[in-house]
Amino acid sequence: MTRRRSGPTMHDVARAAGVSQATVSLVLNDAEGSRVSAETRERVLAAVAHLGYRVNSAAKSLREGHSRLIGFIGDIVASTPFAGEIIEAAQDRAWADGHLMLIVNTGGDRDLEERAIDSLLSRQVDGIVYAAMYHRRLKVPAALREVPSVVLNAETEDGSLPAVVPDEYAGGRAATQYLIDRGHERIGFININTLESRLPAVVDRERGFLDAVDAAGLKIDRTLVKRGDGDAETAYQHARRLLDRKRPPTAIFGANDRTAWGAYQAAADLGLRIPDDVSVMGFDNQELIAAHLRPGLTTMALPFAEMGRQGVARLLSGQRGTEVEAVTCPLVERASVRSLG
């Protein structure tokens, strides 16, 4: 009944090489500080190659008490193209350290999440990465604390776990500064949503924008700041109204790329050319929008890959702090902003 599909074991190798299983283990693991003659080592290695021996990780994990496995839990994997990036980077980082990544997506289902964590823990994962698909604050399941864990793209409400998030404030500020540096003094800002949403992407980007304007000694014109409802149509309307004024802004900063796209459409409808008549800056660097708009959209990239890397690196480093790490959003320069004067 016991279907034993698996290949040769160390015992088979040992027999083939005329040594004991322990010696095989020594050769395979202890590469340096070992006490086995070069000749024996060769024989063992030859037998390994000849038989196509592969270590049985289950046995190894059982013996060693850990698995060289990292768990990855995400709330909504597919819906966002970012997901792949963060997963890839996390996996790459884990692999670089000899770990594989176990992935579970929960679709935000709390109950499934608990079971998923249970399942990961029972597989002796060495750590868990909990990734949120959009930046927010959240409560994490208690079981996460049983093993080193880190939260990506979100912060825990109680600050009980280390987290890695995009630096929205610095991003908003850098984007604005970029426009200011190019001579823009009247800059329209179209936010994604109202501040009540409490989302860092909404609140902090706007704060960054305002502070940059203020720090540059420019007057803050509240009528240039618009807030939407997350809808593309609303963003379009806002952009249209901004550009239709007697003294329109010379640049529009959309708090995300979709909002910026609204500005493109408004400009097109009004016969304005980008960047000649009006400059546009986005945020998020959604490849399919930003890179394919004509002209290409200059925007701030969310550091998904970097978050994935840092998160796993933090797990594997073994240091247990709970600091929130803010990662810089790099500016991606394309062709939608021009220098004035």
Add this chain to the structure above:
Amino acid sequence: MTRRRSGPTMHDVARAAGVSQATVSLVLNDAEGSRVSAETRERVLAAVAHLGYRVNSAAKSLREGHSRLIGFIGDIVASTPFAGEIIEAAQDRAWADGHLMLIVNTGGDRDLEERAIDSLLSRQVDGIVYAAMYHRRLKVPAALREVPSVVLNAETEDGSLPAVVPDEYAGGRAATQYLIDRGHERIGFININTLESRLPAVVDRERGFLDAVDAAGLKIDRTLVKRGDGDAETAYQHARRLLDRKRPPTAIFGANDRTAWGAYQAAADLGLRIPDDVSVMGFDNQELIAAHLRPGLTTMALPFAEMGRQGVARLLSGQRGTEVEAVTCPLVERASVRSLG
């Protein structure tokens, strides 16, 4: 030295419940056909809950010879937004069957791929899903054959492994039929690339288009069929030339969404409205393009989720055929096609 972080074992539970370890195992696994009294079962379950016992999968896998793990290997995960969808669906399907998914992305690196497969095999995975990020034919590493494997979004050159691919031909044909059903008789077709690329997306979609036109008894006008070089600009130029003719087509079918987007831009530049003056149909259903164009692009969706599901399902079903399964591409109706007459 041996850092034993792990929690209680069956022995601990057994002691707490005043039974033997075997009884705990019986209670936990054999739920039905077991021979343990209701009262004992209760005691064991209580002890399990009280101690927070969790099975050690490493030990279980070692004992049982399999891991309830599925390996997922992809060539370019992040670069494409499709990746997330296929991964999510595959993982969901695996989870539904009590399996977790181990993911590795190789970036197309052949050597890394071999090592990844080795690593998966040494972890006793019950099967491997090998996903290509765009539809093509490829050679798979021989080691894949050591365990049930299935190829997604690609076919093996030697047909040695089961595969699941999108039905490009049927998709091209269905899209065209959709236009014909709405009264279009002069339909422009802008292919992504030349047929020399040998890619199914290029070859079969065009074949589907031609066959649909032919089957409808319409005359095939070769001058309405254009081929690009994968570049957005070229697609735009083709669309422009098509629409600039004395008798322009009433509809343009772009072999992918980016090509269709070129048609949007050409139409806009010529002052033509979609769908009033010209209808446009795409292929791929790239959310960020198709859903956000104005008007929304009617297009054929690639069945990524379905491929992920089917692939894993095939693995878990245990049946070992090597057939290539073609999955239907569903039509996503938005607003870029109008009925004539």
Add this chain to the structure above:
DNA sequence: AAAGTTCGGTTGTACGTATAACTGCGGAGG
């Protein structure tokens, strides 16, 4: 009453590995 037959468990072992503890041997040191 002797001989099964359930019932409700227990004992023992194997899965493949890593490693602590041991061993046989040849040479160096006294």
Add this chain to the structure above:
DNA sequence: CCTCCGCAGTTATACGTACAACCGAACTTT
């Protein structure tokens, strides 16, 4: 010549689980 020691391994064991084989008591069956 005896002792000691380093070398190059070997032997034995534990990790936590599943399950085959066993076992005692109570209950039938003949």
